[in-house]
Amino acid sequence: MALGAPAVIPKPHTSMRHPRKARSLSRQDSVFGLLMVAPVLVYTGIFFGIPTLLMVWMSLHDWPLLGDPTFVGMGNFSTAFADPVFRHAVVFSLGYALVQTPLVVALALLMASLVRRQSKGSALFRIIYLMPYVMGFGSSAFLWYWMVDDRTGAVKAVLLAVGINVNQSAWLSEFIPGVIVVITLTIWKTVGFFMLLMMSGMQSISDEVYEAATLDGANKVKQFFFITLPLLRPTLVMVFIFAITWGVLVFDQFYILTSGRPDNRTVSVVHWIFTNSFVRFDLGYGAALSVLVVLGLAAITYVQLKMLRNPED
Amino acid sequence: MRTPRNIFASISAAGLLLLTACGDGGDEETPESMTLWARGVAEDQAFLEALIEAYEDETGIAIEATFIPQEQFVQNFGTAAATGDGPDIALVDVAYMPYFASTGTLDPLTEQIQGLDYSEELAPSMLEAGTWDDEVYGVPFYLDVSMLYWNKDLFEEAGLDPEAPPADWNEFADAANAISDLSDDVNGFYVSGACGGCMTFHIFPFIWASGGDVMEGEDEATRPTLDDPVVTETYEFLQELWDDGVMPNGAQTDSGTNYGGGFGAGDLGMTMLGSWNISQLLTDEVDIDFGVAGMPGRNGEDPVSFIGGDSITVPADSDYPEAAFDFIEWITGEDAVEIMVDYNVMPSRMDLIEELMVPIDERYQAFADAVATGQTPQNVDQNAIYMDATSPMMTLNEAIFTGADIEAAQESAQTSAEGIAGE
Numbered sequence: 137m138a139l140g141a142p143a144v145i146p147k148p149h150t151s152m153r154h155p156r157k158a159r160s161l162s163r164q165d166s167v168f169g170l171l172m173v174a175p176v177l178v179y180t181g182i183f184f185g186i187p188t189l190l191m192v193w194m195s196l197h198d199w200p201l202l203g204d205p206t207f208v209g210m211g212n213f214s215t216a217f218a219d220p221v222f223r224h225a226v227v228f229s230l231g232y233a234l235v236q237t238p239l240v241v242a243l244a245l246l247m248a249s250l251v252r253r254q255s256k257g258s259a260l261f262r263i264i265y266l267m268p269y270v271m272g273f274g275s276s277a278f279l280w281y282w283m284v285d286d287r288t289g290a291v292k293a294v295l296l297a298v299g300i301n302v303n304q305s306a307w308l309s310e311f312i313p314g315v316i317v318v319i320t321l322t323i324w325k326t327v328g329f330f331m332l333l334m335m336s337g338m339q340s341i342s343d344e345v346y347e348a349a350t351l352d353g354a355n356k357v358k359q360f361f362f363i364t365l366p367l368l369r370p371t372l373v374m375v376f377i378f379a380i381t382w383g384v385l386v387f388d389q390f391y392i393l394t395s396g397r398p399d400n401r402t403v404s405v406v407h408w409i410f411t412n413s414f415v416r417f418d419l420g421y422g423a424a425l426s427v428l429v430v431l432g433l434a435a436i437t438y439v440q441l442k443m444l445r446n447p448e449d
Numbered sequence: 450m451r452t453p454r455n456i457f458a459s460i461s462a463a464g465l466l467l468l469t470a471c472g473d474g475g476d477e478e479t480p481e482s483m484t485l486w487a488r489g490v491a492e493d494q495a496f497l498e499a500l501i502e503a504y505e506d507e508t509g510i511a512i513e514a515t516f517i518p519q520e521q522f523v524q525n526f527g528t529a530a531a532t533g534d535g536p537d538i539a540l541v542d543v544a545y546m547p548y549f550a551s552t553g554t555l556d557p558l559t560e561q562i563q564g565l566d567y568s569e570e571l572a573p574s575m576l577e578a579g580t581w582d583d584e585v586y587g588v589p590f591y592l593d594v595s596m597l598y599w600n601k602d603l604f605e606e607a608g609l610d611p612e613a614p615p616a617d618w619n620e621f622a623d624a625a626n627a628i629s630d631l632s633d634d635v636n637g638f639y640v641s642g643a644c645g646g647c648m649t650f651h652i653f654p655f656i657w658a659s660g661g662d663v664m665e666g667e668d669e670a671t672r673p674t675l676d677d678p679v680v681t682e683t684y685e686f687l688q689e690l691w692d693d694g695v696m697p698n699g700a701q702t703d704s705g706t707n708y709g710g711g712f713g714a715g716d717l718g719m720t721m722l723g724s725w726n727i728s729q730l731l732t733d734e735v736d737i738d739f740g741v742a743g744m745p746g747r748n749g750e751d752p753v754s755f756i757g758g759d760s761i762t763v764p765a766d767s768d769y770p771e772a773a774f775d776f777i778e779w780i781t782g783e784d785a786v787e788i789m790v791d792y793n794v795m796p797s798r799m800d801l802i803e804e805l806m807v808p809i810d811e812r813y814q815a816f817a818d819a820v821a822t823g824q825t826p827q828n829v830d831q832n833a834i835y836m837d838a839t840s841p842m843m844t845l846n847e848a849i850f851t852g853a854d855i856e857a858a859q860e861s862a863q864t865s866a867e868g869i870a871g872e
Contacts, residue, residue: 200552201523201524201527201528201531202527202530202531202548202549202552202553202554203552203553221839281704281706285699286698286699287697287698287699303698305698305699305701305702306698306701306702306850307702308643308702309643309701309702309847309850309851391838392704395643395704395838395839395843396838396839396843397643397702397838397847398847398851399844399847400839400844403839407839408839411833411837411839414523414524415832415833415837415839415840416830416833416869416872417527417548418872
C-alpha cells in the first residue's frame with residue numbers, strides 16, 4: 137500500500153446533475169450565501185475596504201497632520217524609491233522575516249510533535265508554550281529589555297552561573313546582537329501559536345494512517361517525513377504565510393529594544409511608516425509606504441501559495 | 450535674539466485697546482464646564498487634578514480633564530484640532546509649541562498675556578518657543594530645567610572640593626575621572642544614551658554655554674546646525690569621557706528607563722537632571738548630600754540651561770476662549786502656584802520660584818537663576834531632527850559610544866536634518 141494514499145479525498149460528482157436545474161439551484165444558493173456572508177462583507181468593507189481606499193487616496197497627496205492636503209500624484213512613490221532608509225528597511229524586514237520564519241516554524245513543528253498526543257503533562261506544556269503568545273509585544277519587549285540588561289538582567293545571571301562573563305551592555309546597540317535578541321524574543325512569543333496551529337493540523341491526520349505505516353515497517357522518522365509533513369501541507373502553508381507576514385511587518389520589538397540602532401540599520405518598514413506618519417507628520421508619504429508594503433506582501437503571499445500548493449490540486 | 454519683552458514692546462497701544470474691548474465684558478457666556486487635555490504623565494495628573502478641584506471650588510466652573518498617553522498626545526490633539534473636536538484648553542509640551550503655533554491650531558494670546566501683571570516673570574525662553582510670527586500662543590505653565598547635579602560625598606571622597614562644582618570642561622573631566630577611579634561601582638558621569646529627549650536635555654547645555662547651537666534662525670527660517678564646530682567639540686568631549694570609562698556601560702543603551710543613572714543611590718558623581726529630580730531627591734528617602742549648578746561652557750562661560758515643560762494653550766476651536774484664558778490666568782496665579790509647589794512642581798513664574806521654592810530648599814535658587822538665562826529650542830521639526838529614535842541627532846549620539854569619527858557623523862546627521870527641515 138502506498139503511503140499517504142488514504143488521504144486522497146474523492147472529489148464530489150457534480151457533473152451528473154441536469155445543467156438547467158443546477159444553474160437555478162446555484163442562483164438560489166448564491167443569494168442565500170450572499171446573505172449569510174453579508175455581515176462579514178459589511179464589517180470588512182468598513183474596517184478594511186474604506187481605510188484601504190483612503191490610504192491609497194492619501195498616498196497620492198502631500199497630506200500633513202494639520203493643514204490642507206495637496207495632490208502630488210505619484211510623487212510620494214518616487215520619493216519612496218529614492219529614500220535610502222526605506223530601501224534599507226525593506227531589505228532589513230525581508231531579511232529578518234527570512235531568518236526568523238524557518239527557525240520559528242521548525243521549532244513549532246518540533247514542539248507540536250511533542251505535545252500532539254494526549255499524554256500525562258502534554259496539556260500543561262501546551263499551556264506553558266502558549267502563554268507568551270497572550271502577552272502583548274510591547275510588554276514582552278520591555279521584559280526582554282530588562283532580561284538582557286548587563287547589570288541586573290536574568291540572562292547575565294544565567295551566563296555567570298555557568299561561568300560565562302560577557303559584556304552585554306552594547307547588545308541592543310549593535311546590529312547582530314540586537315537582531316538576535318529580537319529574534320529570540322519573537323520566537324519565544326509566537327512559537328506557541330504556531331505550535332497550536334500545527335498540533336491541530338497533526339491531530340486531524342487519522343491514526344489509521346500511522347498504524348498502516350507502522351505495519352509497513354516505517355519508523356517514526358519516516359512517518360514524520362512521509363506522512364506528517366505532506367499531510368500537514370495546508371497547515372504549513374498557513375503557518376508560513378503568517379510567519380512571513382508578521383516578520384515583514386515587525387515593529388514593536390525593534391522599536392522598543394533597538395530603536396533603529398545602530399545608525400538606523402534596524403529600522404523596519406513599519407517603523408519607518410510610523411516615523412514618517414507620526415513623527416514627521418507626513419501622512420501622505422506614510423500612506424504611500426503602506427501601499428507599497430501591502431502590494432509587496434500580496435506578491436509574497438501569492439508566491440508562497442504557488443510554491444506551497446499541493447501538486448495534486 | 451528676539452525676546453518676549455521686545456515682542457510685547459512692539460505691540461502697539463491698539464493692542465491694549467483691543468484687549469480692553471475684548472476683555473471680561475465680551476459676548477461669551479460663562480460656561481458651566483470646560484474641557485482640558487493634558488499628556489498623561491502620572492506626576493502631572495496628581496497636581497493637575499488638585500488644581501482643577503481648587504478652581505472648581507473657587508469659580509463653580511467644572512474642568513473636564515482628559516489625560517492622553519504622552520506618545521499619542523500630538524496625534525490625538527492634532528487630529529482633534531483639525532476636525533474641530535479639540536478641547537477648550539490644552540497643555541502642550543513646549544517641544545511641540547512651534548509646530549502647533551505654526552499650523553493655526555492655537556489661538557494667539559499675545560495681548561492677554563501682556564495684560565497679566567506678571568507677564569515679565571514668565572519663563573522667557575518658553576514664551577519665545579511658543580511665539581510664531583510675533584504672536585504668542587502659549588503661557589508657560591510648569592518647567593523642567595536641566596542642571597548639573599553633583600554628589601558632594603563622592604567629591605569629598607575623591608579629594609575634590611565638595612562645595613565647588615566644575616568651573617569648566619577640564620575640571621569636569623578631572624572630577625569625573627577622579628570619581629570613577631574610586632571604585633568599580635562608582636561612575637563619574639551618566640547620560641541616557643538611547644533616549645532622544647534625555648540626550649537633548651543632557652547635551653544642549655554643553656553646546657549653548659560654549660557659544661554654539663544646534664539650530665539657527667527663527668520661525669519658518671529655522672535650520673539645523675548639527676555641523677556647528679562647538680557641536681564637534683562637545684561630542685568629542687563626551688566621546689573622550691566614554692572612552693575614559695567614566696560612564697557606566699549601561700549608558701549606551703539606556704532608553705530613559707534608568708534616567709539619572711541611579712544618582713539617588715549614591716554611586717554617581719555627576720549627571721544632568723531636571724527640576725523634577727530635585728523634588729524626588731528631596732522627598733524620597735535619599736541619603737546623599739548633593740549640589741545643583743548650571744553646566745558651565747568649555748572655558749568656563751556662564752551656564753545656559755535647557756528649559757522644558759508644558760505651555761498652556763487655547764485651541765483655535767475652543768468654545769470658550771475668554772473663559773479659557775481666565776482659567777490660564779488663575780492657574781498661573783499665586784494661589785494655584787502654591788498648590789503646584791506643594792506637589793514639588795516648578796512653576797513658570799520666576800518671582801514665585803524665588804518666593805515659594807527657595808525657602809523650601811536653597812538649591813532651588815540655582816533653578817530660579819537658570820530660568821532667566823536658559824534656552825528652549827524652537828523648531829517645528831524638533832522631534833524628527835533631535836529627539837526621535839531615528840532622528841539625525843540620535844545617530845550622532847551613537848558616535849559618542851561607538852568611537853566613530855565625530856565630524857563625519859555630524860556631516861551625515863546635518864544632511865539628514867536638512868532633508869527633514871526642507872520637507
